Amino acid sequence: MQRCIALALKGAGHAAPNPMVGAVLVHEGVIIGEGYHHAFGGPHAEVNCVNSVPPELQDLIPRSVMYVSLEPCAHFGKTPPCADLVVAQQIPEVVIGCVDAFSKVAGKGIEKLREAGIKVTVGVLEAECRKLNRRFFTFHEQQRPYVVLKWAQSADGYMAPPGREPVRISNPYADRLVHRWRTEEAGIMVGTQTALLDNPRLTARLWPGKSPIRIMLDLDRKVPGSHHLHDGTVRTLILTADEINRDQPLVPQVLAQLHRENILSVIVEGGAVLLQQFISGRHWDEARVITGQAALGGGLPAPVLKHALMQESNYIAGDRIDTFVPDTV
Numbered sequence: 001m002q003r004c005i006a007l008a009l010k011g012a013g014h015a016a017p018n019p020m021v022g023a024v025l026v027h028e029g030v031i032i033g034e035g036y037h038h039a040f041g042g043p044h045a046e047v048n049c050v051n052s053v054p055p056e057l058q059d060l061i062p063r064s065v066m067y068v069s070l071e072p073c074a075h076f077g078k079t080p081p082c083a084d085l086v087v088a089q090q091i092p093e094v095v096i097g098c099v100d101a102f103s104k105v106a107g108k109g110i111e112k113l114r115e116a117g118i119k120v121t122v123g124v125l126e127a128e129c130r131k132l133n134r135r136f137f138t139f140h141e142q143q144r145p146y147v148v149l150k151w152a153q154s155a156d157g158y159m160a161p162p163g164r165e166p167v168r169i170s171n172p173y174a175d176r177l178v179h180r181w182r183t184e185e186a187g188i189m190v191g192t193q194t195a196l197l198d199n200p201r202l203t204a205r206l207w208p209g210k211s212p213i214r215i216m217l218d219l220d221r222k223v224p225g226s227h228h229l230h231d232g233t234v235r236t237l238i239l240t241a242d243e244i245n246r247d248q249p250l251v252p253q254v255l256a257q258l259h260r261e262n263i264l265s266v267i268v269e270g271g272a273v274l275l276q277q278f279i280s281g282r283h284w285d286e287a288r289v290i291t292g293q294a295a296l297g298g299g300l301p302a303p304v305l306k307h308a309l310m311q312e313s314n315y316i317a318g319d320r321i322d323t324f325v326p327d328t329v
């Protein structure tokens, strides 16, 4: 199952809005085939796994065990049901990491396998398999995207200098890491003042992979057409007063809109006002804070995280990267 998870991760940034899935076929303790879901719309992990078995080993398939990190699908989507493939290949035993959350599958794939007389074990490395697809599970179980908050702060805790002129806080290595994070999420969001003052592109230029869909809050359409977020290079959702009711809390409306747009996850990159709204409403799943080495001596104070537990702390060329998760107590 650990191998399944490692394989699944190769689809990061490409499988969404499908989950990342890995599968291996094992005959008497030896892997004879393995596969993963490479990209949305393409063959699922089970199909790639079966197809990877070399011709001279194919007669071993009906005497092998399939390990798969997520329940095989039972419905016709962009590809035929994987549960049918497992039955057709006469695979006698399937070990599953976790049950699917997608309503068209949830439990139905397992049912189909059991009905065909296949021995099915569910829940091996379940927590790890659910963590692998935490964006997918949050989206389907809570009907909202998975939310990652990200900001950079100076050594003395400011996000911008007193005059708000754009300054570099993180070093070029941390910037690359941030661009990698961008490739891993479906959407990226900023507030109106950040869009106006920083004129960001919000693309993943420093790391190979897809740039996320850009989401800009601009209730009064203040951000000029000459700004990068209007350049049309990447799909951009502009949330104006047509989509957002100012008299209602902002974040739940944003999350509902992104759910309607089938955006599985969003990285919120500032500014302080917008981030603090996500924090106060407890509408976040991870926070990644980069603390640079230089002090600003004043300016825009960084958001204050509440109900948070530090999960990890690392250094990248002198900048500290802290990751927090919500304290669920």
Ligand SMILES: NC(=O)c1ccc[n+]([C@@H]2O[C@H](COP(=O)([O-])OP(=O)(O)OC[C@H]3O[C@@H](n4cnc5c(N)ncnc54)[C@H](OP(=O)(O)O)[C@@H]3O)[C@@H](O)[C@H]2O)c1
Pocket: 150, 151, 152, 153, 158, 159, 160, 164, 165, 166, 167, 169, 190, 191, 192, 193, 194, 195, 197, 198, 217, 219, 220, 222, 249, 250, 269, 270, 271, 272, 273, 274, 275, 277, 300
């Ligand atoms: N260090 C970093 O990681 C980082 C990242 C991003 C930005 N920044 C810096 O942060 C500064 C901008 O941040 P900021 O905190 O001033 O602004 P912001 O969070 O980018 O945008 C907040 C603005 O969005 C609009 N808004 C309307 N309704 C809102 C609501 N319910 N919740 C939140 N926003 C709403 C308001 O704009 P209007 O009042 O204009 O309608 C509000 O002032 C810039 O100086 C930028 O350089 C730093």
